[in-house]
Amino acid sequence: MDTATMGHTDAAAGSALIPLLSHQFDDVEQQSYSSILGMWIFLATEVMFFGGLLTSFGIYRYLHPHEFALASHNLYMWWGFVNTIVLLTSSLTMALAVRASQLGRRTELVRLLLATMVLGTCFLGVKAIEYTTDYHEHLIPGLNFEVPEHQLGEVVERGLDPRMMQMFFVLYFFMTMLHAIHLIIGIGMLGVMAYLAHINWFSGGGAVQIEVGGLYWHFIDIVWVFLFPLLYLISGK
Amino acid sequence: MHHHVATIKTNLIIFGLLMLLLVATVGAAELPLGPLNFPVAMLIAATKTVLIIFYFMHLTGTDKLTKTIVGTMFLWLVLMILMIMMDYLSRDWLQILGK
Numbered sequence: 429m430d431t432a433t434m435g436h437t438d439a440a441a442g443s444a445l446i447p448l449l450s451h452q453f454d455d456v457e458q459q460s461y462s463s464i465l466g467m468w469i470f471l472a473t474e475v476m477f478f479g480g481l482l483t484s485f486g487i488y489r490y491l492h493p494h495e496f497a498l499a500s501h502n503l504y505m506w507w508g509f510v511n512t513i514v515l516l517t518s519s520l521t522m523a524l525a526v527r528a529s530q531l532g533r534r535t536e537l538v539r540l541l542l543a544t545m546v547l548g549t550c551f552l553g554v555k556a557i558e559y560t561t562d563y564h565e566h567l568i569p570g571l572n573f574e575v576p577e578h579q580l581g582e583v584v585e586r587g588l589d590p591r592m593m594q595m596f597f598v599l600y601f602f603m604t605m606l607h608a609i610h611l612i613i614g615i616g617m618l619g620v621m622a623y624l625a626h627i628n629w630f631s632g633g634g635a636v637q638i639e640v641g642g643l644y645w646h647f648i649d650i651v652w653v654f655l656f657p658l659l660y661l662i663s664g665k
Numbered sequence: 666m667h668h669h670v671a672t673i674k675t676n677l678i679i680f681g682l683l684m685l686l687l688v689a690t691v692g693a694a695e696l697p698l699g700p701l702n703f704p705v706a707m708l709i710a711a712t713k714t715v716l717i718i719f720y721f722m723h724l725t726g727t728d729k730l731t732k733t734i735v736g737t738m739f740l741w742l743v744l745m746i747l748m749i750m751m752d753y754l755s756r757d758w759l760q761i762l763g764k
Contacts, residue, residue, distance in 0.1 A: 465731045472738035479742045483749055490753055505691070512687050520680040523671070523721040530670045639723070646722045653713045657706035661694035 448631045460636045467640045471647050474610075478651055481606070485599045485658060492592040498579055499596035500662040502567055504558065508660040511554045512652065518547035519649045522642050529638040534625055537638065541622040544645065548615045555608055562597075569594045569601070600659055607655060610648050617641055671720065679720040686713050 453459040489496045525540035566574040575583055575590045583590060621641050625634055690709045698705060718724050724735060
C-alpha cells in the first residue's frame with residue numbers, strides 16, 4: 429500500500445490530469461490486480477494461438493519424423509543457441525527493470541528497459557542473418573525450396589517425401605516470424621515505456637505498467653524456449 | 666507487486682539456472698536417447714517455463730483469480746494437444762481395411 433499512498437500524494441501534488449485510481453475500482457490494489465489479470469488473459473489467448481501452431485508441428489513431425497529431422501539439420505543450431513542466451517538475458521534485464529520500477533529508481537529503470545530493447549534487437553539481427561542464409565541455401569518454401577544436394581542421396585535412398593521437408597520450413601518460418609513480430613511489438617512497447625518513465629509520466633510510479641509489459645516480454649521468451657528445441661534440436665539419433 | 670521486491674541475487678540465480686538448463690537441452694539432444702529425446706527436451710523447456718513464470722513473472726505474488734486463469738490456460742493447452750494427438754497416435758491401432 430506504500431506505493432498507493434505515495435501515488436496519491438504525487439497525483440495531488442501534480443496537476444492530476446490522469447487520476448491514479450480509475451472510478452470503476454475500489455482501490456489501487458484492486459486496480460493493479462485487474463491490470464495483471466487482463467494481461468494474463470491476453471497471454472492465454474496467445475498461448476492458444478502459438479499452441480495451435482505447435483500442435484500442427486507436432487502432428488506433421490509425428491507423421492513424417494525422418495523428413496523433419498533431415499530438414500531441421502539445415503538450420504544452424506549455434507545461432508539458435510546464441511539467440512536463446514540473448515533472449516534469456518533480455519528476460520533478466522526485464523525482471524531487473526520491473527524491480528527498479530518497484531523501488532522507484534527511474535534512471536536505472538530506463539537503462540534496463542533500453543538494455544532489454546537492445547538485446548531484443550540483437551535477437552532479430554541474428555534471425556535476419558539466419559533467414560538470409562536460408563535464402564541463399566534455397567530453403568524458402570514456395571519461393572526457392574530445393575532439397576540440399578548433400579541430402580539428395582538420403583532422400584532417394586530412404587524414399588523420403590521432399591514436400592514434407594518443405595513443410596518443416598513452412599512451419600519454421602511461420603512460427604519464427606510470428607515470434608519475431610511479437611518481439612518487434614515488444615521492443616516498440618518497451619520504447620514507449622522507457623520514454624514515459626524518462627519524462628516521469630506515470631502518476632503511480634509505473635510499477636504496474638512495467639510489470640504488465642514485463643509479462644508480455646517474458647511470454648515471448650517462453651515461446652522461444654519451446655521453439656528452440658522443437659525446431660533446432662530434432663535429433664536423428 | 667506490492668508484496669515484496671525480488672532481490673538481484675534471486676534474479677541472477679534464476680538466470681543461472683536457465684543458462685544451465687539451456688546447456689542441458691543442447692547436451693541432451695546429443696545423447697543417443699532414441700524416442701526419449703523429445704520428452705526430455707520438452708521437460709527441460711517446461712522447467713524453464715516454470716522458473717520464468719514463478720520468478721520473473723511473479724505469479725506467486727498475484728491473487729488467486731490470476732493463478733486460476735494461468736492454471737486454466739495450461740489446462741486448455743494440454744487438452745488441445747492431448748486430444749488431437751490421441752487421434753493421430755491411435756490411428757494405426759485397429760487394422761481396419763480401407764481405413
